[in-house]
Amino acid sequence: MGRKVHPLGFRLGVIRDWQAKWYADTHYAEFLQEDLKLRQAIRSKYADAAISLVEIDRQAKEITVTIHTARPGIVIGRGGQRVDELSSHLEKLIGKRVRLNIQEIRQPELDANLVARTIAEQIQRRIAYRRAMKQSIFRTIQAGAKGIRVSCAGRLGDAEIARRQTMHQGQVPLHTIRADIDYGFTEARTTLGRIGVKVWIYKGEILPEPKELEVEEMPVELAAVKSAEAEPITAVEPEAKPAEPIAVEAAEAVAEVKAEEKPVTKRRRKVAVTTELEEKPEAPAVAKAAEAVAEVKAEKKPAKPARKRSKKAVAAKDTTSEAEATLTEKEEKDATT
Incomplete structure (x- = not known):
């Protein structure tokens, strides 16, 4: 990148x-x-x-x-x-x-410039850069930081080829604008050349303060007038007249009678309806009409046609009749003899 x-x-x-x-x-x-x-x-x-x-x-x-x-x-x-x-x-x-x-x-441990300066001073005093970086990271985290990253670049450890060494702990969200990230850079001047030290320290998020609504102050008289204008005008209801004593007594008597009466359930209602229907006698005109309708239906019913016998049944009947005739003839002959 x-x-x-x-x-x-x-x-x-x-x-x-x-x-x-x-x-x-x-x-x-x-x-x-x-x-x-x-x-x-x-x-x-x-x-x-x-x-x-x-x-x-x-x-x-x-x-x-x-x-x-x-x-x-x-x-x-x-x-x-x-x-x-x-x-x-x-x-x-x-x-x-x-x-x-x-x-x-x-809290100097939470200031990126001061942390970078301490690491550079230790490197100048010939202290191992890894040890200096680890100590600074430990102190910064102990002071309350949420994350830190340290980068050293140059001829580290008296090496002939320059390189970069980075250590970090916690989180350092560089893309979050509301994240409070402090950055510091300095250089350590050594006999073999300069070593650059960069430090990023993440302290937390800074959220915008909620805006308070401004309330305009008004004089007392003007406020009272505005409140009076704002109240809606309601219609005045007429006072309820006291009921006459006779009507009150009649209403009380009706309420007592209704309370004494037992409520009719659905089952009781069905039984009452069926008994009323059974007790009611049928009208003569209705009975005559029912009889006439029954007679007409009986006349209209067609007579059932005789069942046709099959050929086998007819032949069996003929054989039985012939057998009976021969038996009767034999009996007559026997009787004459």
């Missing part, structure tokens, strides 16, 4: 602010040179003060310089003596009025 985008410049205007706050139309190059001189002078004079960041803010007649350091005592000095010396030195350097602000860094 080639080279990576600078993590601080990628998040400018979203969760990070510019290190120099000023606008110049025609004197841009002049102001930029002044900023570079101020930063170089401060870092060179206080190289051992663990300075991480220098912010510059320009007003009409003066320049405000804010120094973020982990050792404010070195910068301030006894009674602020060194601050006065530094401010006078910077005023002579650029020829303008300079005001200094010193801010202490509470």
